[in-house]
Amino acid sequence: MALFEARHIHKRFGDQVVLEDISLAFQEGTMNGIMGPNGAGKTTCFNVLTGRFSPERGSVSFAGADITGLKPREIARRGIARSFQIMNLFDDYSAIENVLIAVPEVREKGFNMVQQLNGGSSAMDKAAEVLRKVGLAGREQENAAALSYGERRALEIAVALAAEPRLLFLDEPTSGLGAEGTARLFDLIAELKESYTIVAIEHDMAFLFGLADRISVIHWGQVIAQGTPDELRANKWVQASNLGKLA
Amino acid sequence: MQQTKAQPTFWITRQMLVLFAVLGTMPLWAESVGLYQYLGVEIVIWMIFALGFNLLLGYTGLPSFGHGAFFGLGAYAFGLVQHELAVSLWLGLLGAVALAAAGGGLVACFLSHRRGIYFALMSIAFGQVFWFVAIKWHAVTGGEDGLLNIPRPAFDFGVGHLALDNNTALFYFVLAVLAVVIIGLWRLVHSPFGKVIQAVKQNEMRTAFVGYNVWLFKWSAFTISAAVAGLAGGLFAMAQESAYPDVMSLHASGFVVMMTLIGGGFVSFWGPVIGAAVFFLARDLLGSMTETWLLWYGLMFMAVVVFKPEGIAGAWQDMVKRRSSGRERGGHAGAALAAQLKR
Ligand SMILES: Nc1ncnc2c1ncn2[C@@H]1O[C@H](COP(=O)(O)OP(=O)(O)O)[C@@H](O)[C@H]1O
Numbered sequence A: 001m002a003l004f005e006a007r008h009i010h011k012r013f014g015d016q017v018v019l020e021d022i023s024l025a026f027q028e029g030t031m032n033g034i035m036g037p038n039g040a041g042k043t044t045c046f047n048v049l050t051g052r053f054s055p056e057r058g059s060v061s062f063a064g065a066d067i068t069g070l071k072p073r074e075i076a077r078r079g080i081a082r083s084f085q086i087m088n089l090f091d092d093y094s095a096i097e098n099v100l101i102a103v104p105e106v107r108e109k110g111f112n113m114v115q116q117l118n119g120g121s122s123a124m125d126k127a128a129e130v131l132r133k134v135g136l137a138g139r140e141q142e143n144a145a146a147l148s149y150g151e152r153r154a155l156e157i158a159v160a161l162a163a164e165p166r167l168l169f170l171d172e173p174t175s176g177l178g179a180e181g182t183a184r185l186f187d188l189i190a191e192l193k194e195s196y197t198i199v200a201i202e203h204d205m206a207f208l209f210g211l212a213d214r215i216s217v218i219h220w221g222q223v224i225a226q227g228t229p230d231e232l233r234a235n236k237w238v239q240a241s242n243l244g245k246l247a
Numbered sequence B: 001m002q003q004t005k006a007q008p009t010f011w012i013t014r015q016m017l018v019l020f021a022v023l024g025t026m027p028l029w030a031e032s033v034g035l036y037q038y039l040g041v042e043i044v045i046w047m048i049f050a051l052g053f054n055l056l057l058g059y060t061g062l063p064s065f066g067h068g069a070f071f072g073l074g075a076y077a078f079g080l081v082q083h084e085l086a087v088s089l090w091l092g093l094l095g096a097v098a099l100a101a102a103g104g105g106l107v108a109c110f111l112s113h114r115r116g117i118y119f120a121l122m123s124i125a126f127g128q129v130f131w132f133v134a135i136k137w138h139a140v141t142g143g144e145d146g147l148l149n150i151p152r153p154a155f156d157f158g159v160g161h162l163a164l165d166n167n168t169a170l171f172y173f174v175l176a177v178l179a180v181v182i183i184g185l186w187r188l189v190h191s192p193f194g195k196v197i198q199a200v201k202q203n204e205m206r207t208a209f210v211g212y213n214v215w216l217f218k219w220s221a222f223t224i225s226a227a228v229a230g231l232a233g234g235l236f237a238m239a240q241e242s243a244y245p246d247v248m249s250l251h252a253s254g255f256v257v258m259m260t261l262i263g264g265g266f267v268s269f270w271g272p273v274i275g276a277a278v279f280f281l282a283r284d285l286l287g288s289m290t291e292t293w294l295l296w297y298g299l300m301f302m303a304v305v306v307f308k309p310e311g312i313a314g315a316w317q318d319m320v321k322r323r324s325s326g327r328e329r330g331g332h333a334g335a336a337l338a339a340q341l342k343r
């Protein structure tokens, strides 16, 4: 059974149908890519799968449990973390504070009003470790707002990783990164792939085809093609839409 | 804002000692600089109110414009306990905190899924409801006149008691309460809870997506803030020996907002403390020169909003930073000073 499964998801905004009938399944330990043109409904799909919106029809299950319509915090607490396409950080907090707030140990103490979060604690060590992993060692005390674009992208992923998720959704992690930043992110995700189940929306085909075990193409609110990178290269839809050439 | 730095956060800090030293000696020097003892009582009570208010505004990012309601609930509760139950300081203050927390908790149920302008507007509406009830519910609140002849019960500490009927004794009592409130709130804003409410202020959506119940955190911050306002209100009823609807009015609610902003509540824990002192000094100093002191204070408020939205504490932080970077880049003494007024 798949770790995560979405069945026949339907979502509309007013009378605009954004997700027509989306079914996706992600196996534990795999890296899954989602691609498709702008406005296809990819981000909306993530939003439905992570609880920001509930679908009009269809169901979502994770680790054998139905999570359809649960709130973002409930889904997060079950072990699903996500990063955002448009950066979504705590701008007045330092890099390490951004990560710290997402560490489960801190989250469990959310209503503790007396204890202090000090250096040397295990939560702080975990946060520093996550920053190191995404390449932000030495930048711990820098305000999120003062980081460079590429560093902020890395921090965006770090906040998601800090939750120690079983499943990680990444919405266009390379967007806005130059060749060098993309290459670095490629290495990072190649490493993360070893320990997490990942789903990434991505425009950069070379990036995705190099990393993903399976890829789904979303267009007009539907999954129009699905398969391994090799299968997709041969797919007529993908070739017709010129996506295959880039890979 | 970066208190998660490696240094431990202590129960009592240097800034607290400075404040307690200044205020603690105030009865000795107040009169020689043209002030009077009761002014100190008022300032300290409003510092408590503003500190609690800033938990909501500065730390959680929720602009409540009806917070006078909870100050007023505290005042009425204190008076009613003295009149109807027993003349008791502790029971009165307990009643003040409990009623304000209950009122705050109730209002927060309606406000906690809102933010920004909708939150502000609804907080005004609820504030007005309390104010209206206070005026109309004559049998309980005494209507427009309020509750009069509220006694100042003695401070009973088991083995003895201390009369609080003179203003100097009362001043030291409210100062002791302020000390407790400051130490408690300082601890709170550096706790995990404090970190989460500041996260809510910065990015509500992300806070939810990392697994926090944003609604409940906003509700809790509101309720605690209302409880502190109630404590201040109870002390105020004792100081004034009366409780009246005026403290619940929109303009009284506006005062605490102005104090907090002028002082710099958005950038510093100490903003509300500075702001409350400035407000009352302005009232008395400007007030002795002109009847229209509030106009001038209002203009000062506008100037701060336009030119230095971070308030007095913000200006201070800038000054210290400029000084230290002038002396030597990254000068450690300067940096330590700049950190002083930070949250
Ligand atoms: N919150 C929303 N309210 C209304 N329409 C939305 C909302 N979010 C997305 N949409 C619409 O849904 C469509 C798909 O958007 P999106 O999911 O962001 O596409 P993608 O991520 O594939 O580029 C777009 O037409 C967009 O305008």
Ligand SMILES: [Mg+2]
Residues within 6 Å of the ligand: A042, A043, A044, A085
């Ligand atoms: Mg998108």
